[in-house]
Amino acid sequence: PAMFSPFTLEFEDEGNLLDTNRDATTINIEDVKRQTKAAGFDPDADDEYPARSDDREELLSGQKKSAPFWTFEYYQKFFDIETHHVKERILGSLLPWPRKNFIQFYLRKNPDVYGPFWICTTLVFAVFISGNISNFMNGKYNPQFRKVTIAATMIFSYAWFVPLALWGFLLWRNNKILNLVSYSFMEIVCVYGYSLSVYIPAVVLCIVPLEWLKWVTMVVAFGLSGSVLVMTFWPALKEDHPRVAMATVSAIVLLDVLLAVVCKMYFFSTPQPSGAPVAPPTAGQLKANTSSS
Amino acid sequence: MAAEEEASRPFAGLSDVSISEDIPVEGDISVPVGPSRTDEEFSTLDEPVKETILRDLRAVGNKFIHVLYPRRSSALLRDWDLWGPLLLCVTLALLLQDGTADSDLEGGPQFAEVFVVVWFGSIIITLNSKLLGGTLSFFQSLCVLGYCILPLTVAMVVCRVVLLAAPGTVSFVVRLVVVTASFGWSTFASTAFLSDSQPANRRALVVYPVFLFYFVIGWMVLTYFPVKNRQP
Helix, strand or coil: CCCCHHHHHHHHHHHHHHHHHHCCCCCCHEEEEHHCCCCCCCCCCCCCCCCCCCCHHHHHCCCCEEEEEEEEHHHHHHHCHHHHHHHHHHHHHHCCCCCCCHHHHHHHHCCCCCHHHHHHHHHHHHHHHHHHHHHHHCCCCCCCHHHHHHHHHHHHHHHHHHHHHHHHHHHHHHCCCCCCCCHHHHHHHHHHHHHHHHHHHHHHHHHCHHHHHHHHHHHHHHHHHHHHHHHHHHHHHCCHHHHHHHHHHHHHHHHHHHHHHHHHHHCCCCCCCCCCCCCCCCHHHCCCCCCCC | HHHHHCEEEEEEEHHCCCCCCCCCCCCCCCCHHHHHHHHHHHHHCCCHHHHHHHHHHHHHHHHHHHHHHCCCCHHHHHHHCHHHHHHHHHHHHHCCCCCCCCHHHHHHHHHHHHCCCCCCCHHHHHHHHHCCCCCHHHHHHHHHHHHHHHHHHHHHHHHHHHHHHCHHHHHHHHHHHHHHHHHHHHHHHHHHHHHHHHHHHHHHHHHHHHHHHHHHHHHHHHHCCCCCCCCC
């Protein structure tokens, strides 16, 4: 009943709020505002961990203020990082270390959208520009600005839809099997985004017109990014049925391989008089205007 | 009343000013700028169209000069307008046309693609800097980013002239130098305006997307090559 004066709620109606919000250990003004603005809506659906209750303490210590998803502040909390954080995270994904799970060690409950978004954008333009340069050095000069759109679609789909699928899958498995480790959607997006950062130097190296060097660089890049992903997700999967765990890990690895191979084939293939050297099945899904393969 | 006089003892000189309730208080509350502003608004309807247009053109030209000689002045920020960016974007997109509109397999960016890259890119960068806690308003950022395309547009004109004069390796080196210089100029000019509004520990995070933006536009300028000169 007394939901209309947020200033008095904190002092008078704590009892009511405790009843309606049983998960909270205490009340603060942010919770009050959230209740009055968004009755019946859970703005933190993305960030709730079923197995963790200590994020409430974080809320109360003022580190993470929750706001409804239609306000600007909701998105601002995903940009709550500084330059050195981004540098550390990129280095952590370039040089994966067996003990350092990316999410637990680097993200530390502060996933950001800045890294994944700008790494994906840089990768899109790096692939496009390097592909142009390498085509130019092979003799044909064909800017094909169309390719930017295709590159962007491929890379952004990989970086946003695969984490969505993986997150949904992990959520489903968490319902069946009690798991100590669970990741939020934003953390998974973060890992995928930062794991793509190793492809940027690889793609720039692919400008050099040596076919074996291109394949070697792509394999090394895939190895590094794949190992970051596997080391991050293995703790979340190892409690599970071994076949399910292996299948999931192989799916993660396979999608990474697919991205690497498709990028290489579409943007950097050398002109062959008889056609493409090896055409993976997915190349047929791309538009028919791949004039170089 | 006695209590009020007690309370207003420090303001003793004012105690003889009293407003009785049945005398209505009336008058004009007008900011000194106010009356002249309304006079101006009335008179802009009467002034010749040429003068209205010239006033805007002069404002745009003034901002161009601020971009060419970037100092820490706030002229670009105070009176933002989007005419300049629009003019520059349209000019750049028109100059980047190389006559391959009918075949979409080859060719550089179409008009719409340049437009989308410039405007969508500016909006994304503005959103990025606002989410990182910047203090510039949305349109001020758009204004700054748009106006700082001016050096790259000038470079485009120079490139087209160079390509007409002497196609070949020499022209490529000249174009590379010109485009690199203007890309550096654009980035420097826009960061001079934008970086002041960011906290120091995030400045690089805001500058990098601006760098990427002008790099991509510079790349489009550099790789412009008219169809007639292209090898089959």
